[in-house]
Amino acid sequence: MRYLILGASAGLGRCLAEQLAARGDGLILVASDQQDLDALSCDLRLRYSVDVEYMAIDLRNFDPETLKQWIIEGPGLPTGILFVAGLGNANDTGVLEQATVDNLITVNFAAGIKLLTAFMPEMLSGQVSTVAGIGSVAAIRGRRANMVYGAAKRGLEFYFESLRHRLADTNCTIRFYRVGFMRTTMLTQSNPLLPAVSADWVAARIIANLKRSGGVTYLPSWWRLVALILRLVPWFVFRRLNI
Template identity: 30%
Template sequence: MSGPQSKPPRRVLLVGGTSEIGIALLHALDLGPDDEAILAGRDPRRLAAAGADLRCRVTTAPFDALDPATHTTLTARALADGPLDVAICAAGVLVAQDVLDAQPERAGELVQINLTAHVTLLLALAARMREQRRGTIVVLSSIAAVRPRRANFVYGAAKAGLDAFARGLADRLHGTGVSVLLVRPGFVTGRMTEGMAPAPLSSTPTQVAAAVAAALGRGPGSRTLWVPRRLAVLAAVMRLLPRPLWRRLPR
Protein backbone atom coordinates (compact mmCIF):
# COMPACT_ATOMS: atom_id res chain seq x y z
CA MET A 1 0.00 0.00 0.00
CA SER A 2 1.19 3.53 -0.65
CA GLY A 3 1.95 5.67 2.40
CA PRO A 4 2.43 9.45 2.68
CA GLN A 5 6.19 9.16 1.91
CA SER A 6 5.92 6.68 -0.96
CA LYS A 7 6.22 7.45 -4.67
CA PRO A 8 3.00 7.81 -6.67
CA PRO A 9 1.99 4.58 -8.43
CA ARG A 10 3.48 4.14 -11.88
CA ARG A 11 1.74 2.84 -14.99
CA VAL A 12 3.93 1.27 -17.66
CA LEU A 13 2.86 -0.09 -21.04
CA LEU A 14 4.97 -2.80 -22.69
CA VAL A 15 4.09 -3.24 -26.37
CA GLY A 16 5.46 -6.64 -27.27
CA GLY A 17 4.50 -7.85 -23.83
CA THR A 18 6.45 -11.09 -24.08
CA SER A 19 9.68 -9.41 -25.24
CA GLU A 20 12.71 -10.62 -23.29
CA ILE A 21 14.25 -7.15 -23.26
CA GLY A 22 10.89 -5.58 -22.37
CA ILE A 23 10.18 -7.94 -19.47
CA ALA A 24 13.76 -7.51 -18.19
CA LEU A 25 13.17 -3.75 -18.28
CA LEU A 26 9.98 -4.05 -16.23
CA HIS A 27 12.00 -5.99 -13.63
CA ALA A 28 14.76 -3.37 -13.72
CA LEU A 29 12.19 -0.60 -13.13
CA ASP A 30 11.46 -2.33 -9.84
CA LEU A 31 7.71 -1.88 -10.10
CA GLY A 32 5.95 -2.49 -6.78
CA PRO A 33 2.47 -3.73 -5.82
CA ASP A 34 0.92 -0.26 -6.32
CA ASP A 35 2.28 0.01 -9.85
CA GLU A 36 0.70 -1.42 -13.00
CA ALA A 37 2.30 -3.04 -16.03
CA ILE A 38 0.10 -3.39 -19.11
CA LEU A 39 1.44 -6.17 -21.31
CA ALA A 40 0.19 -5.78 -24.87
CA GLY A 41 0.46 -8.57 -27.39
CA ARG A 42 -1.10 -11.34 -29.39
CA ASP A 43 -1.62 -14.15 -26.92
CA PRO A 44 -3.12 -13.42 -23.46
CA ARG A 45 -1.83 -16.68 -21.98
CA ARG A 46 1.77 -16.08 -23.05
CA LEU A 47 1.49 -12.46 -21.87
CA ALA A 48 0.28 -13.58 -18.44
CA ALA A 49 3.11 -16.12 -18.23
CA ALA A 50 5.68 -13.47 -19.21
CA GLY A 51 4.48 -11.18 -16.41
CA ALA A 52 4.06 -13.89 -13.77
CA ASP A 53 7.24 -12.98 -11.84
CA LEU A 54 6.60 -9.23 -11.72
CA ARG A 55 5.74 -7.80 -8.29
CA CYS A 56 3.35 -5.19 -9.71
CA ARG A 57 -0.25 -5.51 -10.90
CA VAL A 58 -0.20 -7.02 -14.37
CA THR A 59 -2.94 -6.54 -16.93
CA THR A 60 -2.94 -7.63 -20.54
CA ALA A 61 -4.26 -5.99 -23.71
CA PRO A 62 -4.58 -7.13 -27.31
CA PHE A 63 -2.01 -5.80 -29.77
CA ASP A 64 -1.13 -7.18 -33.19
CA ALA A 65 1.33 -5.12 -35.17
CA LEU A 66 -0.34 -6.34 -38.35
CA ASP A 67 -3.82 -5.19 -37.26
CA PRO A 68 -4.01 -1.36 -36.99
CA ALA A 69 -7.44 -1.54 -35.29
CA THR A 70 -5.68 -2.97 -32.22
CA HIS A 71 -3.37 0.07 -32.14
CA THR A 72 -6.30 2.43 -31.65
CA THR A 73 -7.96 0.28 -29.00
CA LEU A 74 -4.63 -0.23 -27.20
CA THR A 75 -4.05 3.53 -27.00
CA ALA A 76 -7.50 4.07 -25.47
CA ARG A 77 -7.05 1.11 -23.11
CA ALA A 78 -3.58 2.22 -21.94
CA LEU A 79 -4.78 5.70 -20.99
CA ALA A 80 -8.23 4.73 -19.70
CA ASP A 81 -7.29 4.24 -16.04
CA GLY A 82 -4.92 7.19 -15.65
CA PRO A 83 -1.75 8.73 -17.02
CA LEU A 84 0.93 6.56 -18.52
CA ASP A 85 4.44 7.06 -17.16
CA VAL A 86 6.36 4.91 -19.63
CA ALA A 87 5.40 3.28 -22.94
CA ILE A 88 7.98 0.72 -24.11
CA CYS A 89 7.80 -0.37 -27.74
CA ALA A 90 9.57 -3.72 -27.91
CA ALA A 91 7.59 -5.54 -30.58
CA GLY A 92 9.84 -6.74 -33.36
CA VAL A 93 10.94 -9.66 -35.50
CA LEU A 94 14.26 -10.69 -36.99
CA VAL A 95 14.09 -12.96 -40.04
CA ALA A 96 17.12 -14.27 -41.95
CA GLN A 97 17.81 -12.33 -45.15
CA ASP A 98 17.85 -15.46 -47.34
CA VAL A 99 14.33 -16.33 -46.13
CA LEU A 100 13.20 -12.79 -47.02
CA ASP A 101 14.93 -13.00 -50.42
CA ALA A 102 12.81 -16.06 -51.17
CA GLN A 103 9.59 -14.71 -49.61
CA PRO A 104 9.22 -10.97 -50.31
CA GLU A 105 5.81 -10.90 -48.61
CA ARG A 106 7.52 -11.81 -45.33
CA ALA A 107 9.88 -8.89 -45.86
CA GLY A 108 6.86 -6.59 -46.19
CA GLU A 109 5.43 -8.08 -43.01
CA LEU A 110 8.73 -7.53 -41.17
CA VAL A 111 8.67 -3.84 -42.15
CA GLN A 112 5.07 -3.57 -40.98
CA ILE A 113 5.91 -5.09 -37.58
CA ASN A 114 9.24 -3.30 -37.02
CA LEU A 115 8.33 0.09 -38.50
CA THR A 116 4.79 0.82 -39.76
CA ALA A 117 3.04 -0.47 -36.64
CA HIS A 118 5.27 1.74 -34.47
CA VAL A 119 4.33 4.75 -36.58
CA THR A 120 0.57 4.26 -36.19
CA LEU A 121 0.75 3.27 -32.53
CA LEU A 122 3.25 5.90 -31.41
CA LEU A 123 1.51 8.80 -33.14
CA ALA A 124 -1.72 7.79 -31.41
CA LEU A 125 -0.01 7.30 -28.04
CA ALA A 126 1.97 10.54 -28.35
CA ALA A 127 -1.21 12.53 -28.99
CA ARG A 128 -2.74 11.17 -25.77
CA MET A 129 0.47 11.54 -23.77
CA ARG A 130 0.75 15.19 -24.85
CA GLU A 131 -2.59 15.78 -23.11
CA GLN A 132 -1.18 14.47 -19.83
CA ARG A 133 1.98 16.62 -20.41
CA ARG A 134 4.40 13.97 -19.18
CA GLY A 135 5.69 10.46 -19.79
CA THR A 136 8.42 8.73 -21.76
CA ILE A 137 8.21 6.61 -24.88
CA VAL A 138 11.00 4.03 -25.12
CA VAL A 139 11.80 2.92 -28.67
CA LEU A 140 13.99 -0.14 -29.34
CA SER A 141 16.08 0.65 -32.39
CA SER A 142 19.31 -1.23 -33.17
CA ILE A 143 22.90 -0.92 -34.35
CA ALA A 144 21.40 -2.35 -37.56
CA ALA A 145 19.84 1.10 -38.16
CA VAL A 146 23.27 2.68 -38.70
CA ARG A 147 24.06 1.23 -42.12
CA PRO A 148 22.32 -1.49 -44.16
CA ARG A 149 24.31 -4.70 -44.16
CA ARG A 150 24.11 -7.05 -47.15
CA ALA A 151 23.36 -9.94 -44.77
CA ASN A 152 20.50 -8.18 -42.95
CA PHE A 153 19.37 -5.20 -44.98
CA VAL A 154 15.57 -5.49 -44.76
CA TYR A 155 15.72 -5.57 -40.95
CA GLY A 156 18.31 -2.75 -41.13
CA ALA A 157 16.07 -0.68 -43.41
CA ALA A 158 13.09 -1.08 -41.07
CA LYS A 159 15.18 -0.15 -38.03
CA ALA A 160 16.69 2.84 -39.88
CA GLY A 161 13.14 4.03 -40.59
CA LEU A 162 12.12 3.46 -36.98
CA ASP A 163 15.22 5.26 -35.71
CA ALA A 164 14.53 8.28 -37.94
CA PHE A 165 10.87 8.28 -36.91
CA ALA A 166 11.79 8.20 -33.20
CA ARG A 167 14.23 11.11 -33.57
CA GLY A 168 11.62 13.13 -35.44
CA LEU A 169 8.97 12.29 -32.86
CA ALA A 170 11.33 13.37 -30.06
CA ASP A 171 11.78 16.76 -31.73
CA ARG A 172 8.06 17.04 -32.41
CA LEU A 173 7.34 16.41 -28.71
CA HIS A 174 10.05 18.77 -27.43
CA GLY A 175 8.56 21.18 -24.90
CA THR A 176 5.36 19.17 -24.39
CA GLY A 177 6.59 17.29 -21.31
CA VAL A 178 6.68 13.98 -23.22
CA SER A 179 10.10 12.48 -24.02
CA VAL A 180 11.44 9.78 -26.31
CA LEU A 181 14.24 7.48 -25.17
CA LEU A 182 15.79 5.97 -28.29
CA VAL A 183 17.69 2.78 -27.44
CA ARG A 184 20.26 1.31 -29.83
CA PRO A 185 21.44 -2.08 -28.61
CA GLY A 186 23.90 -4.20 -30.52
CA PHE A 187 23.58 -7.98 -30.63
CA VAL A 188 21.52 -9.12 -27.64
CA THR A 189 21.76 -12.80 -26.73
CA GLY A 190 18.30 -14.27 -26.33
CA ARG A 191 15.30 -15.69 -28.14
CA MET A 192 15.51 -13.31 -31.10
CA THR A 193 19.15 -14.19 -31.81
CA GLU A 194 19.00 -17.86 -30.81
CA GLY A 195 21.41 -20.01 -32.85
CA MET A 196 23.42 -16.99 -34.05
CA ALA A 197 27.06 -16.46 -33.05
CA PRO A 198 27.28 -13.34 -30.84
CA ALA A 199 28.65 -10.22 -32.56
CA PRO A 200 31.32 -7.99 -30.95
CA LEU A 201 30.08 -5.91 -27.99
CA SER A 202 27.03 -8.12 -27.50
CA SER A 203 24.90 -7.78 -24.37
CA THR A 204 22.13 -9.59 -22.51
CA PRO A 205 18.50 -8.49 -22.06
CA THR A 206 19.31 -7.79 -18.39
CA GLN A 207 22.19 -5.48 -19.36
CA VAL A 208 20.04 -3.61 -21.88
CA ALA A 209 17.29 -3.31 -19.27
CA ALA A 210 19.66 -1.97 -16.61
CA ALA A 211 21.00 0.69 -18.99
CA VAL A 212 17.49 1.77 -20.04
CA ALA A 213 16.24 1.85 -16.44
CA ALA A 214 19.24 4.01 -15.47
CA ALA A 215 18.53 6.38 -18.37
CA LEU A 216 14.87 6.64 -17.34
CA GLY A 217 16.02 7.32 -13.78
CA ARG A 218 17.88 10.41 -15.01
CA GLY A 219 14.48 12.08 -15.45
CA PRO A 220 12.56 13.51 -18.39
CA GLY A 221 14.24 14.63 -21.61
CA SER A 222 14.66 12.91 -24.94
CA ARG A 223 17.97 11.11 -25.44
CA THR A 224 19.69 8.36 -27.39
CA LEU A 225 21.23 5.42 -25.58
CA TRP A 226 23.75 3.00 -27.05
CA VAL A 227 23.97 -0.34 -25.24
CA PRO A 228 26.80 -0.86 -24.49
CA ARG A 229 28.00 2.73 -24.73
CA ARG A 230 31.16 1.73 -26.63
CA LEU A 231 28.90 0.70 -29.50
CA ALA A 232 28.71 4.39 -30.46
CA VAL A 233 32.41 4.23 -31.43
CA LEU A 234 31.89 1.07 -33.49
CA ALA A 235 28.93 2.75 -35.21
CA ALA A 236 31.09 5.75 -36.13
CA VAL A 237 33.67 3.41 -37.70
CA MET A 238 30.90 1.49 -39.49
CA ARG A 239 29.70 4.71 -41.11
CA LEU A 240 33.20 5.48 -42.40
CA LEU A 241 34.10 2.11 -43.95
CA PRO A 242 34.37 2.39 -47.75
CA ARG A 243 31.51 0.60 -49.49
CA PRO A 244 33.66 -2.00 -51.33
CA LEU A 245 34.92 -3.12 -47.91
CA TRP A 246 31.52 -2.79 -46.23
CA ARG A 247 29.80 -5.06 -48.74
CA ARG A 248 32.34 -7.82 -48.12
CA LEU A 249 31.37 -8.15 -44.46
CA PRO A 250 30.17 -11.73 -43.98
CA ARG A 251 27.36 -10.82 -41.52
Protein backbone atom coordinates in the same frame (compact mmCIF):
# COMPACT_ATOMS: atom_id res chain seq x y z
CA MET B 1 3.86 5.22 -12.47
CA ARG B 2 2.36 2.92 -15.06
CA TYR B 3 4.15 1.70 -18.19
CA LEU B 4 2.78 0.33 -21.43
CA ILE B 5 5.26 -2.19 -22.87
CA LEU B 6 4.84 -3.42 -26.43
CA GLY B 7 6.71 -6.70 -26.87
CA ALA B 8 6.56 -7.50 -23.16
CA SER B 9 6.41 -11.30 -23.20
CA ALA B 10 10.04 -12.16 -23.91
CA GLY B 11 13.63 -10.94 -23.99
CA LEU B 12 14.17 -7.25 -23.29
CA GLY B 13 10.47 -6.41 -22.88
CA ARG B 14 10.09 -9.09 -20.24
CA CYS B 15 13.18 -7.85 -18.35
CA LEU B 16 11.79 -4.29 -18.43
CA ALA B 17 8.47 -5.56 -17.07
CA GLU B 18 10.17 -7.44 -14.25
CA GLN B 19 12.43 -4.54 -13.23
CA LEU B 20 9.62 -1.97 -13.37
CA ALA B 21 7.33 -4.23 -11.33
CA ALA B 22 10.13 -4.78 -8.81
CA ARG B 23 10.26 -1.05 -8.12
CA GLY B 24 6.46 -0.88 -7.73
CA ASP B 25 5.30 0.43 -11.12
CA GLY B 26 2.01 -0.69 -12.67
CA LEU B 27 2.15 -2.36 -16.06
CA ILE B 28 0.14 -2.77 -19.25
CA LEU B 29 1.70 -5.59 -21.23
CA VAL B 30 1.23 -6.23 -24.95
CA ALA B 31 2.54 -9.09 -27.10
CA SER B 32 0.91 -11.63 -29.38
CA ASP B 33 1.07 -14.70 -27.16
CA GLN B 34 -1.82 -14.69 -24.67
CA GLN B 35 -0.48 -17.62 -22.60
CA ASP B 36 2.91 -15.97 -22.11
CA LEU B 37 1.26 -12.70 -21.07
CA ASP B 38 -1.12 -14.41 -18.69
CA ALA B 39 1.68 -16.34 -16.97
CA LEU B 40 3.93 -13.27 -16.77
CA SER B 41 1.16 -11.04 -15.40
CA CYS B 42 0.20 -13.56 -12.67
CA ASP B 43 3.83 -13.98 -11.71
CA LEU B 44 4.50 -10.22 -11.47
CA ARG B 45 1.29 -9.55 -9.49
CA LEU B 46 2.17 -12.30 -7.04
CA ARG B 47 5.80 -11.41 -6.58
CA TYR B 48 5.54 -7.61 -6.47
CA SER B 49 1.89 -6.83 -5.57
CA VAL B 50 1.58 -4.40 -8.50
CA ASP B 51 -1.25 -3.80 -10.98
CA VAL B 52 -0.56 -5.70 -14.18
CA GLU B 53 -3.00 -5.80 -17.09
CA TYR B 54 -2.35 -7.24 -20.49
CA MET B 55 -3.81 -7.44 -23.97
CA ALA B 56 -2.75 -10.05 -26.52
CA ILE B 57 -2.36 -8.25 -29.84
CA ASP B 58 -0.69 -9.18 -33.08
CA LEU B 59 1.10 -6.00 -34.08
CA ARG B 60 1.04 -7.12 -37.71
CA ASN B 61 -2.66 -6.34 -37.74
CA PHE B 62 -3.93 -4.16 -34.92
CA ASP B 63 -6.06 -1.10 -34.36
CA PRO B 64 -4.22 1.34 -32.04
CA GLU B 65 -7.45 3.19 -31.23
CA THR B 66 -9.07 0.00 -29.93
CA LEU B 67 -6.03 -0.65 -27.74
CA LYS B 68 -6.08 2.95 -26.50
CA GLN B 69 -9.79 2.81 -25.69
CA TRP B 70 -9.32 -0.41 -23.72
CA ILE B 71 -6.45 1.21 -21.81
CA ILE B 72 -8.47 4.34 -20.98
CA GLU B 73 -11.49 2.35 -19.83
CA GLY B 74 -9.43 -0.28 -18.02
CA PRO B 75 -5.99 0.17 -16.47
CA GLY B 76 -5.85 3.91 -17.23
CA LEU B 77 -3.39 5.96 -19.29
CA PRO B 78 0.25 4.99 -18.93
CA THR B 79 2.83 7.51 -17.76
CA GLY B 80 5.34 5.90 -20.13
CA ILE B 81 5.32 3.92 -23.37
CA LEU B 82 8.12 1.50 -24.23
CA PHE B 83 8.05 0.24 -27.82
CA VAL B 84 10.27 -2.83 -27.58
CA ALA B 85 8.68 -5.33 -29.98
CA GLY B 86 10.88 -6.53 -32.78
CA LEU B 87 11.08 -9.28 -35.33
CA GLY B 88 14.15 -10.60 -37.14
CA ASN B 89 14.59 -13.08 -39.96
CA ALA B 90 17.71 -15.15 -40.58
CA ASN B 91 17.06 -15.11 -44.35
CA ASP B 92 16.71 -11.33 -44.59
CA THR B 93 19.34 -11.09 -47.35
CA GLY B 94 17.24 -9.90 -50.26
CA VAL B 95 15.17 -12.87 -51.41
CA LEU B 96 12.08 -13.06 -49.20
CA GLU B 97 8.38 -13.88 -49.47
CA GLN B 98 6.28 -10.69 -49.67
CA ALA B 99 4.43 -11.73 -46.52
CA THR B 100 7.74 -11.89 -44.63
CA VAL B 101 8.72 -8.44 -45.91
CA ASP B 102 5.35 -7.11 -44.73
CA ASN B 103 5.82 -8.64 -41.28
CA LEU B 104 9.30 -7.21 -40.86
CA ILE B 105 8.19 -3.73 -41.92
CA THR B 106 5.01 -3.78 -39.84
CA VAL B 107 6.36 -5.07 -36.53
CA ASN B 108 9.69 -3.19 -36.60
CA PHE B 109 8.46 0.10 -38.07
CA ALA B 110 4.79 0.75 -38.88
CA ALA B 111 3.29 -0.61 -35.64
CA GLY B 112 5.37 1.79 -33.53
CA ILE B 113 4.34 4.80 -35.59
CA LYS B 114 0.66 3.81 -35.54
CA LEU B 115 0.68 3.30 -31.80
CA LEU B 116 2.51 6.52 -30.95
CA THR B 117 0.34 8.56 -33.32
CA ALA B 118 -2.69 7.35 -31.37
CA PHE B 119 -1.14 8.60 -28.11
CA MET B 120 0.17 11.91 -29.53
CA PRO B 121 -2.48 14.09 -27.80
CA GLU B 122 -1.50 12.59 -24.42
CA MET B 123 2.21 13.05 -25.19
CA LEU B 124 1.61 16.69 -26.12
CA SER B 125 -0.32 17.29 -22.91
CA GLY B 126 2.33 15.51 -20.81
CA GLN B 127 -0.09 12.87 -19.50
CA VAL B 128 2.22 10.38 -21.19
CA SER B 129 5.54 11.76 -19.97
CA THR B 130 8.15 9.38 -21.37
CA VAL B 131 8.52 7.31 -24.53
CA ALA B 132 11.35 4.95 -25.44
CA GLY B 133 11.93 3.10 -28.70
CA ILE B 134 14.23 0.19 -29.39
CA GLY B 135 16.32 0.09 -32.52
CA SER B 136 19.33 -1.93 -33.49
CA VAL B 137 22.97 -1.64 -34.46
CA ALA B 138 21.80 -3.41 -37.64
CA ALA B 139 20.71 0.08 -38.78
CA ILE B 140 24.23 1.57 -38.63
CA ARG B 141 25.07 0.90 -42.27
CA GLY B 142 23.19 -1.00 -44.95
CA ARG B 143 24.65 -4.40 -45.74
CA ARG B 144 23.64 -7.75 -47.16
CA ALA B 145 22.26 -9.14 -43.85
CA ASN B 146 19.16 -7.75 -42.10
CA MET B 147 18.26 -5.71 -45.17
CA VAL B 148 14.57 -5.17 -44.38
CA TYR B 149 14.97 -5.37 -40.59
CA GLY B 150 17.76 -2.74 -40.64
CA ALA B 151 15.79 -0.47 -42.95
CA ALA B 152 12.70 -0.72 -40.75
CA LYS B 153 14.70 0.04 -37.60
CA ARG B 154 16.34 3.03 -39.32
CA GLY B 155 12.85 4.24 -40.28
CA LEU B 156 11.64 3.91 -36.69
CA GLU B 157 14.71 5.83 -35.54
CA PHE B 158 13.86 8.67 -37.93
CA TYR B 159 10.33 8.80 -36.52
CA PHE B 160 11.71 9.06 -32.97
CA GLU B 161 14.02 11.86 -34.10
CA SER B 162 10.94 13.71 -35.36
CA LEU B 163 9.06 12.88 -32.17
CA ARG B 164 11.82 14.35 -30.04
CA HIS B 165 11.74 17.55 -32.07
CA ARG B 166 7.92 17.74 -32.01
CA LEU B 167 7.79 17.25 -28.23
CA ALA B 168 10.85 19.34 -27.34
CA ASP B 169 8.76 22.00 -25.54
CA THR B 170 6.51 19.56 -23.68
CA ASN B 171 6.88 17.48 -20.52
CA CYS B 172 7.29 14.27 -22.52
CA THR B 173 10.82 12.87 -22.78
CA ILE B 174 11.86 10.82 -25.81
CA ARG B 175 14.78 8.45 -26.22
CA PHE B 176 15.75 5.94 -28.87
CA TYR B 177 18.22 3.10 -28.39
CA ARG B 178 20.49 1.40 -30.86
CA VAL B 179 20.89 -1.87 -29.01
CA GLY B 180 23.83 -4.19 -29.69
CA PHE B 181 23.78 -7.97 -29.53
CA MET B 182 21.63 -9.20 -26.64
CA ARG B 183 21.35 -12.76 -25.39
CA THR B 184 17.67 -13.41 -26.21
CA THR B 185 15.73 -15.72 -28.52
CA MET B 186 16.24 -13.24 -31.35
CA LEU B 187 20.02 -13.67 -31.19
CA THR B 188 19.75 -17.40 -31.85
CA GLN B 189 19.06 -16.38 -35.48
CA SER B 190 22.51 -14.89 -35.93
CA ASN B 191 26.16 -15.41 -35.13
CA PRO B 192 27.45 -12.28 -33.35
CA LEU B 193 31.00 -11.17 -34.16
CA LEU B 194 31.11 -8.92 -31.08
CA PRO B 195 30.20 -9.63 -27.44
CA ALA B 196 26.52 -9.91 -26.51
CA VAL B 197 25.09 -8.47 -23.30
CA SER B 198 22.18 -9.65 -21.17
CA ALA B 199 18.71 -8.21 -21.68
CA ASP B 200 18.61 -7.52 -17.93
CA TRP B 201 21.61 -5.22 -18.24
CA VAL B 202 20.05 -3.33 -21.16
CA ALA B 203 16.71 -3.03 -19.33
CA ALA B 204 18.40 -1.50 -16.27
CA ARG B 205 20.06 1.20 -18.46
CA ILE B 206 16.78 2.05 -20.18
CA ILE B 207 14.96 2.36 -16.85
CA ALA B 208 17.73 4.59 -15.45
CA ASN B 209 17.18 6.94 -18.44
CA LEU B 210 13.38 7.00 -18.33
CA LYS B 211 13.03 10.64 -17.32
CA ARG B 212 15.94 11.88 -19.47
CA SER B 213 15.36 12.98 -23.04
CA GLY B 214 18.19 12.23 -25.42
CA GLY B 215 19.27 11.47 -28.93
CA VAL B 216 20.21 8.03 -30.17
CA THR B 217 21.77 6.09 -27.31
CA TYR B 218 23.96 3.04 -27.89
CA LEU B 219 23.70 0.12 -25.49
CA PRO B 220 26.42 -0.80 -24.71
CA SER B 221 28.00 2.61 -25.34
CA TRP B 222 31.13 1.16 -27.05
CA TRP B 223 28.91 0.45 -30.05
CA ARG B 224 29.13 4.19 -30.83
CA LEU B 225 32.82 3.73 -31.66
CA VAL B 226 32.09 0.60 -33.69
CA ALA B 227 29.39 2.54 -35.56
CA LEU B 228 31.81 5.38 -36.31
CA ILE B 229 34.41 2.96 -37.65
CA LEU B 230 31.81 1.11 -39.75
CA ARG B 231 30.60 4.39 -41.23
CA LEU B 232 34.16 5.46 -42.05
CA VAL B 233 35.23 2.26 -43.80
CA PRO B 234 35.59 3.21 -47.47
CA TRP B 235 33.16 1.57 -49.87
CA PHE B 236 35.82 -0.40 -51.76
CA VAL B 237 36.71 -2.13 -48.45
CA PHE B 238 33.17 -2.29 -47.03
CA ARG B 239 31.78 -4.07 -50.09
CA ARG B 240 34.21 -6.95 -49.47
CA LEU B 241 33.31 -7.42 -45.79
CA ASN B 242 31.25 -10.49 -45.04
CA ILE B 243 29.17 -8.98 -42.24
